[in-house]
Amino acid sequence: MGMSGTADLVQVIKAELKAAGLTYADLAQALGLAESSVKRMLARADMPLSRIDAICAVLKTDFATLSRQVADTQPLRRELSLAQERAVVADRKLLLVAVSVMSQWSLEQIVATYRLSEAEVVRRLVQLDRLGIIELRPLNRYRLKVAKTFRWRPHGPVMQFFREHAMADFFNAGFDGEGELLMLVHGQLSPAQTTALGERLQRVAQDFAQQHLADQKLPASQKQACTLLIGLRSWLFGAFRELRRPGV
Numbered sequence: 657m658g659m660s661g662t663a664d665l666v667q668v669i670k671a672e673l674k675a676a677g678l679t680y681a682d683l684a685q686a687l688g689l690a691e692s693s694v695k696r697m698l699a700r701a702d703m704p705l706s707r708i709d710a711i712c713a714v715l716k717t718d719f720a721t722l723s724r725q726v727a728d729t730q731p732l733r734r735e736l737s738l739a740q741e742r743a744v745v746a747d748r749k750l751l752l753v754a755v756s757v758m759s760q761w762s763l764e765q766i767v768a769t770y771r772l773s774e775a776e777v778v779r780r781l782v783q784l785d786r787l788g789i790i791e792l793r794p795l796n797r798y799r800l801k802v803a804k805t806f807r808w809r810p811h812g813p814v815m816q817f818f819r820e821h822a823m824a825d826f827f828n829a830g831f832d833g834e835g836e837l838l839m840l841v842h843g844q845l846s847p848a849q850t851t852a853l854g855e856r857l858q859r860v861a862q863d864f865a866q867q868h869l870a871d872q873k874l875p876a877s878q879k880q881a882c883t884l885l886i887g888l889r890s891w892l893f894g895a896f897r898e899l900r901r902p903g904v
Contacts, residue, residue, distance in 0.1 A: 663701040664726045665708070670698065672715050672722070686714045724793075732803035733788055740787050741813040751814070753780035754789060758806070760869055763796045768876075804862060826885060835882075842892075850888070857886050 673683060680698075684691040687710055697703050705719075712718050736744070744754050749772060756766050766777050778796055785792040791799045808814040831838035845853065864884045871879055892900075 662703070665722060666698050666701045668722055668725045669711060669715070672717065672725075676715060678714070683711065683714060687711070724799075732806070733801055734803050734805055735807060735809055736787065736789070736812075738809065738812060741809060743783075743787065745813045745817045747780075747783075749776060750780045750783055751817070753777055754784060757781070757784060757790055757798060757800060758802065760800065760872065804865075805858075826883065850890075854888055857888060860884075861886055 673679075680694050681691050684694040687694065687707075689697075697707070708719060708722075712722060744751050752770060752772070753766060761769075763774065763777055763781070766772060767774050781790065781792055781796060781798060784790045785798070788801055791801055793799065808818075827838075829836075861884060864882075
């Protein structure tokens, strides 16, 4: 754990001391140190692993638990780098597992649904851990490390892949099945209203994601795969643009 990691760990230790109602003096006494030494050690964020283990014993916890709490305090990713997106798109199975974990699917759900072996999925989970999309935990559980506002880069490799391989497939339907909907609405709005509408649509997307998580506990026979696609942009159909008067 580097210096910044140790500093984050110290913040978690301080919070745990406070939660346990322990003072620096209490910790110093338990460690057999002077209170000034404990204060200096925490202020510098400089301590050997043996000292961290001793502090864990005082807090009745372990290093793995504290490390998880440090991970939980890290800022969540809002997007990946271009190189990372290229890596995801280069392997269709990695892309499938990436989309699955963003839907909070377990390893067991992925294996039961797709023709991937457990070993194939685990290998992709390790890759996603390296990419910073998840933090892989024991028994192949994971914590998602992307923010609710995460989005693939608008002009990046992943969205380009979906534009080329998925858009036509998605729209090639009547959207007339039960619960299906396709609406095309055109109008003129002020910039402020456009922004406000965009924010409301983002909340709809979050509602969809939360409902997905709530329905995870239902048996497979009571669920169906759904895709919500929301788009809003300043745009006029090309055939109409050609008919506009100059200067309008």
